Amino acid sequence: MTAFEEMGVMPELGQAVEEMDWSLPTDVQAEAIPMILGGGDVLMAAETGSGKTGAFCLPIIQIVHETLRDQLEGKGNRMTSRHAGGGGKWKMNVYDRGDAMAIDPEGLLCQARDSAAWHGTRSNKAVTGKGKWYYEATITDEGLCRVGWSTDKATLDLGTDKFGFGFGGTGKKSFGRQFDSYGEPFGMNDVMGCYLNLDIAEIRFSKNGVDLGKAFDIPAHLRSEKFHAAVVLKNAEISFNFGGTAFKYPPQNGYSGLATAPKEVIVESRIVGSGTANSKPAPNAPQAIIIEPSRELAEQTYAQIKKFKTHLSNPAIRDLLIIGGVPARDQIEALNQGVDIVVGTPGRMEDLISTGKLALHQCRFFVLDEADGLLSQGYSDLINRLHQQIPKITNDGKRLQMVVCSATLHSFDVKKMAERLMYFPTWIDLKGADAVPETVHHCVCLIDPTKDMRWKTMKNHVDTDGVHYSDRISSESSSPGRPHYIDPDPTTAVTSLRYKHSSNYSCHFTQIQTLQ
Numbered sequence: 001m002t003a004f005e006e007m008g009v010m011p012e013l014g015q016a017v018e019e020m021d022w023s024l025p026t027d028v029q030a031e032a033i034p035m036i037l038g039g040g041d042v043l044m045a046a047e048t049g050s051g052k053t054g055a056f057c058l059p060i061i062q063i064v065h066e067t068l069r070d071q072l073e074g075k076g077n078r079m080t081s082r083h084a085g086g087g088g089k090w091k092m093n094v095y096d097r098g099d100a101m102a103i104d105p106e107g108l109l110c111q112a113r114d115s116a117a118w119h120g121t122r123s124n125k126a127v128t129g130k131g132k133w134y135y136e137a138t139i140t141d142e143g144l145c146r147v148g149w150s151t152d153k154a155t156l157d158l159g160t161d162k163f164g165f166g167f168g169g170t171g172k173k174s175f176g177r178q179f180d181s182y183g184e185p186f187g188m189n190d191v192m193g194c195y196l197n198l199d200i201a202e203i204r205f206s207k208n209g210v211d212l213g214k215a216f217d218i219p220a221h222l223r224s225e226k227f228h229a230a231v232v233l234k235n236a237e238i239s240f241n242f243g244g245t246a247f248k249y250p251p252q253n254g255y256s257g258l259a260t261a262p263k264e265v266i267v268e269s270r271i272v273g274s275g276t277a278n279s280k281p282a283p284n285a286p287q288a289i290i291i292e293p294s295r296e297l298a299e300q301t302y303a304q305i306k307k308f309k310t311h312l313s314n315p316a317i318r319d320l321l322i323i324g325g326v327p328a329r330d331q332i333e334a335l336n337q338g339v340d341i342v343v344g345t346p347g348r349m350e351d352l353i354s355t356g357k358l359a360l361h362q363c364r365f366f367v368l369d370e371a372d373g374l375l376s377q378g379y380s381d382l383i384n385r386l387h388q389q390i391p392k393i394t395n396d397g398k399r400l401q402m403v404v405c406s407a408t409l410h411s412f413d414v415k416k417m418a419e420r421l422m423y424f425p426t427w428i429d430l431k432g433a434d435a436v437p438e439t440v441h442h443c444v445c446l447i448d449p450t451k452d453m454r455w456k457t458m459k460n461h462v463d464t465d466g467v468h469y470s471d472r473i474s475s476e477s478s479s480p481g482r483p484h485y486i487d488p489d490p491t492t493a494v495t496s497l498r499y500k501h502s503s504n505y506s507c508h509f510t511q512i513q514t515l516q
């Protein structure tokens with residue numbers, strides 16, 4: 001197994017890079033490839049010639065190929081039909097969800113990995129009018145969640161307006177942003193029963209089969225509304241059973257699973273995807289679009305893709321170079337034949353998009369190579385326009401992934417663009433120690449070793465990079481936010497200790513030490 005394959009790269013690509021004499025991944029490849037294969041957005045900066053092209057092309061080719069293979073075997077269509085907003089089984093609606101809410105292809109497992117904000121979703125169908133309805137939600141991870149019932153007028157943040165009824169893990173019920181104690185707290189592995197009685201306009205919940213009592217009387221003006229199963233999560237995961245399989249705690253007192261609700265009380269969600277379940281992929285709609293600031297770079301990237309895909313067949317990946325300065329006729333002809341990956345320069349790319357020759361609706365990788373170059377050439381608006389046209393979620397429920405390469409990640413324009421367009425990007429910054437991502441929080445702990453002598457007896461020494469060992473930091477330092485050190489004594493050295501606590505938290509300890 002090659003070193004690339006150990007990172008999850010498929011054997012056909014591993015073989016191709018081996019034949020190119022790439023025995024080991026470069027640093028940027030080692031960091032970026034698993035991230036992109038794992039579905040993340042990546043923002044990377046590394047020296048010229050560090051292998052960035054391979055870092056994004058290899059995983060993109062692999063995912064595009066796997067998707068094509070699934071489509072060929074008919075799996076793509078099955079996925080698509082499973083994901084369609086309306087029709088079929090009860091499930092969480094992939095088209096009616098917050099930005100960070102992931103929903104599995106069955107629509108029964110939801111996960112939101114944003115620890116800073118709530119993200120919600122609700123079911124693809126609703127019940128209305130009459131009947132006693134039930135579903136179960138099992139908490140499958142730590143984190144915060146609220147489950148309950150939402151009308152289609154409610155926002156996805158369940159319980160924060162007067163159109164949805166939530167019950168949260170902290171033991172609070174909520175409606176209209178009013179949080180009142182109810183039942184008891186719940187968490188990982190608990191099975192929450194959600195009851196909706198439309199006959200007497202009442203909502204109640206159970207925990208692991210134990211009834212927690214009435215939570216809400218549904219106000220008169222909402223009684224004829226359509227009620228969806230709903231959830232909102234903060235860094236949590238939850239699974240649903242609408243009655244398609246046996247309930248862990250079957251409902252009592254005449255309630256039935258939503259899955260058994262008759263047609264006359266069911267209303268399909270009005271929020272449905274634009275694609276149809278069995279639509280064939282359009283030939284001129286590639287899965288990946290790679291934008292380069294110059295013809296030369298576009299040609300180089302295109303040439304690398306050709307080499308990488310040498311051993312990929314059945315189905316073959318169709319790539320296309322779209323650059324200006326050559327007649328568009330051949331490019332249009334190739335688009336009509338079918339393309340999977342397009343590499344090009346922005347001007348010609350936009351010409352073909354605006355005339356409908358190149359379609360963006362199946363794009364799931366949007367790559368900006370040398371983004372600082374693209375922005376300095378004034379392509380910011382064009383990038384925004386293209387990004388706006390690309391669906392953020394594909395028909396088969398896959399999220400748009402963005403990869404941005406830049407000579408530096410510390411340009412204001414690149415940062416602003418990343419903030420605007422990218423989705424929790426991982427920063428891969430191999431351009432030097434001065435470049436610390438904003439997601440890393442620093443704390444500086446000043447120690448005066450002449451007063452606090454505990455360092456002398458410290459059992460566990462922290463290894464440092466030693467770069468500041470002989471720094472002389474003067475009291476004149478006036479950089480805003482920098483601590484001032486008074487160092488009148490030439491026998492004093494500054495040691496900076498930096499170590500990582502977790503992926504997004506690092507500590508700097510600075511010790512002023514008297515040299516013996």
Ligand SMILES: Nc1ncnc2c1ncn2[C@@H]1O[C@H](COP(=O)(O)OP(=O)(O)OP(=O)(O)O)[C@@H](O)[C@H]1O
Binds near residue numbers: 025048054
């Ligand atoms: N893992 C690897 N092992 C050996 N050679 C590699 C590896 N990755 C890339 N290379 C080679 O290094 C050279 C530079 O790679 P590449 O063009 O991808 O870098 P880059 O970071 O995109 O450069 P630039 O910033 O100039 O566009 C190429 O000749 C490529 O074939």
